[in-house]
Amino acid sequence: MLIGVPKEIKNHEYRIGLTPAAVREYVAHGHSVIVQTDGGAAIGFTNEDYIAAGAEIVDDPAEIFARADMIVKVKEPQPDECKQLREGQILYTYLHLAPDPTQTRLLAESGVTAIAYETVTDRNGGLPLLAPMSEVAGRMSIQAGAHNLEKVRGGSGTLLGGVPGVEPGKVLIIGGGVVGTQAAKMAVGLGADVTILDRSLPRLRQLDDLFGGRVKTLYSTEDAIDRLSREADLVVGAVLIPGAAAPKLLTREHIRNMKPGSVLVDVAIDQGGCFETSKATTHQDPTYVVDDVIHYCVANMPGGVARTSTMALNNATLPFGLALANKGLAALQNDPHLLNGLNMHKGKITYKAVHDDLGATLGLDYLDPLSAIQS
């Protein structure tokens, strides 16, 4: 198969779909890889590194979209990219379709077979291709929060760890999955006072064991959110209902009642965000203020540490990517977990939660993924 790797074009997005090491693996399996000129240059992967790994370097992204059987990316395709995709071609990347009707419509029009990293599953009920970026974003969320709590950034001037004789800052983490756990690790490491909310009791039990009493766990209710958000210095939004638009758990009213200069970091913004006042921001202009509360809603947080993130992402995407390259659509038929990643095929939505959120609005049909690839 011919694998195409265009340079990412989203704001300050320096990750790339394949590392040179991953290219070497595809080539060793008998595939060809074309990589856009300087696609990884910003994070130290030079054109020469890609050539040494067996790739061909191509200047024009249009040529990559035109020639490749499978496009491997990081972020969702931007409108110009969507228009270059076609039926019979596989797109393997993050999509986050539910909050993004424009992309969903454009992908449907293209007819492409689109596999979303974020909905591929594993046998433990996890999301193995989302997990590495959730680990990164969870850890970054506390850095971002601590930074924005500084006076010069407009924050309240609170040091999350406090100092001897002064109480630490309060961190509220809504959603105790991968993002929430990594955020808690960093916040605990800084010495903050940390509470995690989740709807899953088994998950709260695991967190209680993991942190050995160093974090408070609470069942996620409207009452808990109302009460704890009033006292919080930093709230991290880390909920996920796979494939679906995030529920708005922190309302405008809650935010109005928060302390001036406190900070919200909505990691769930890539699924539309879990705070009512959230709107996606970029690394270039990451924050805005509503009711004296700083909002950080960067939808591609791991892009900020693109070198670490690219390597972590490739560790997870490589085995599934190789299966797709080796077997084409049969790879989906053979692996129900990879099949769960199929979100669009030949103009039909093949992921239920995306169809529930957008099918009616866009007038697009649902077809179950197995029937879709056999059609």
Ligand SMILES: NC(=O)C1=CN([C@@H]2O[C@H](COP(=O)(O)OP(=O)(O)OC[C@H]3O[C@@H](n4cnc5c(N)ncnc54)[C@H](O)[C@@H]3O)[C@@H](O)[C@H]2O)C=CC1
């Ligand atoms: N902005 C960015 O750059 C990035 C965003 N993300 C996003 O972060 C979000 C979280 O991802 P993960 O931690 O990997 O998901 P996860 O599935 O590991 O964890 C989500 C947790 O939310 C909990 N939850 C669901 N409804 C809840 C409610 N009403 N109250 C409290 N908890 C609730 C679930 O029980 C689960 O434990 C996703 O939307 C993901 O796409 C991930 C990486 C980067």
Ligand SMILES: CC(=O)C(=O)O
């Ligand atoms: C998961 C995601 O949206 C990201 O890594 O940018």
Ligand SMILES: [Mg+2]
């Ligand atoms: Mg206020």
